[in-house]
Amino acid sequence: MTIPKPSNLIEHHAHLLQLGRSLSMADLSTCGSPEDMLARLADHAAELAPHAWILAHGARPESWPTPQWPTLDQLDRVAGGRPLCAWCFDYHALVANTAALRHAGISPDTRFEHGRVVTDAGGCPTGLLLEHAALALWNSVPEPSEAERPQLVRAACEHLRDLGFAEAHDMKAQGWLGSLLGDLDRSGELPIRVRLYALLEDLHHLHSTRRAWQTERVSLGGGKIFTDGTLNSRTAHMLRPYADAPPDRPCGMAMMSPAEIEHAVRRVDALGLPLAAHAIGDAAVRATLDAIERVRPGTPGFRIEHAELVDASDVPRFAAMGVIASLQPCHLLADIEALAKAAPDRLDRVLPVRELIESGLEPGRGVVFGSDVPIVRADPADSIQAAVHRRRANMPPEQAVSPGQSIPESTAWACFGRA
Ligand SMILES: [Zn+2]
Known part of the structure; x- marks a missing residue:
């Protein structure tokens, strides 16, 4: 049974300027040969200004x-x-x-x-x-100019609206993004609601100027930190060594020390805002939970972004401390082969969505879905496919990653929340 696709979803992890930029590039995904690709590039070049990249x-x-x-x-x-x-x-x-x-x-x-x-x-x-x-x-490659930004951000928001989203969270908001979005909203050109999460240097600017740009539909969500790297580069921080890591960093990389994470938790909590921490490996997830446990922030809404591997002993700590698991199941579709090479002994710990829900996190509030667009496409159907089937649609069932963590399709849609 397929459930009709809802239309007021929340994209919990997006990068709006980068999405707008990628929408303005030539799309080569349907090319089938070098000749095809060259023809597409020539068509695209003909539409650009004479010296544009x-x-x-x-x-x-x-x-x-x-x-x-x-x-x-x-x-x-x-x-x-x-x-x-x-x-x-x-x-x-x-x-x-x-x-x-x-x-x-x-x-x-x-x-x-x-x-x-x-x-x-x-x-x-x-x-x-x-x-x-x-x-x-x-x-x-030169960054888009100030004059080009509104058009790119608006195109990104329109793209998300067309996919069924009524709200998006920008997870690395630039200092200028608040006033740009506020202006778009006031002139009736903003098709979705937006919440901004920003690195601490940008957060202070956005927070101190928020009265000038916030509207009913554009708001400051919180801070953002990066506690580790990524699985593909083997820089996600793991509790146990990768099966195929470089010898100088067998467990990946912590990008922040426990004291630095704790300091960030305190600083953002002091502003009355929650923090969203990028943590992909199980060691990074644990370090973030540890820091939140030490500080016990008074502000609700602290989030861990990605949480691609979570040790079984850390699963119940999310609900116990009210920490949101902000997941992008769609990445599983691209990462299946990489995961099998990197952590074959711990595939059962990959995106334990079902355990997190059973531990008391409510779909759409405690467990939330997003995509990290434009790293991957924002189509919510991809995360639904991954959360329900734990593999790509064209793969045999035995290639599913930890199929025991599968959730029903209606639950998966609920994880996108409703704006
Ligand atoms: Zn991201």
């Missing part, structure tokens, strides 16, 4: 009959002298043309600790950059 995302060359990126020569020809960069669908690799490589100062000799400039047999760059080499190029 040609940006694209969503390419999946591994799935093409000839699994090859276009050559550097082809990319240069299609760009006509302008810088061009096109992401692979998983954001771990991109291709760039000569102008973009030059702009970023990347040559075949540039070395990256966790990344690579891919060269051909003759040592010449192919345009393909992996991991940190890809990020270094991306970070050199």
Whole structure:
């Protein structure tokens, strides 16, 4: 039985400016060959200002009959002298043309600790950059100007509205985002409600100026910290070593010490706001729960974002302390293979949604769903698929990750809450 898709959902984890930016790029997800990709890039380039970067995302060359990126020569020809960069669908690799490589100062000799400039047999760059080499190029692409921001943020909000969301939480709100959203709302151009969570330096600005920008539909949600990294880079902080980690950091990385997390909890609580802590590995989840337990904040609504692995002994601590588990089950769809390689001994601890609900967290209030768009797409159907079936739709049931943590479809929809 399928339940009709509700329309007033809450996207609990989004990045609005980045989403708007990705919506303005060429979408390569339906391309089936290098020629297709070049044609799409040429069409997109024709619509841009003469010197604008040609940006694209969503390419999946591994799935093409000839699994090859276009050559550097082809990319240069299609760009006509302008810088061009096109992401692979998983954001771990991109291709760039000569102008973009030059702009970023990347040559075949540039070395990256966790990344690579891919060269051909003759040592010449192919345009393909992996991991940190890809990020270094991306970070050199000029940020949208102040004048471009309102249009991008509005497009992001319209995109979320079209997917059935009536509210979104921006989980790394820039200091300027409050007044931009307030202006959009006052001029009747904001299609959804927005709550802002910001890094502590931006939080103080947003908090001290909030009277100038807050409206009934745009509000300050709380602070945001990052306590660890990500699973794909093996920097999520784990209680036990990864099966395939680099020897210098077998359990990943704590990005904040216990004292630093505790300090952040106190600072945000003192403003009368809750804190949302990015914690992906089970050690990061525990460190965050420990800090909240030591401080016992008076403000309700403290959240742990992602919680991709949670040790069984930590599950009941969420409900006991009123901590919200803010989960993005949709990531499971892309991470199944990576999880099997990284933590084969603990797949049963991946996104224990059912246990969290059974421990007393209410769907939509104590356990909430989001996507982390634009890292992955925001379509709520992806998180429903992952929460109910614990695998991609085209996979056999035996490949499901901890199928015992599956929840009914109606419960999964309820986890999105209602605005
Ligand atoms: Zn995020």
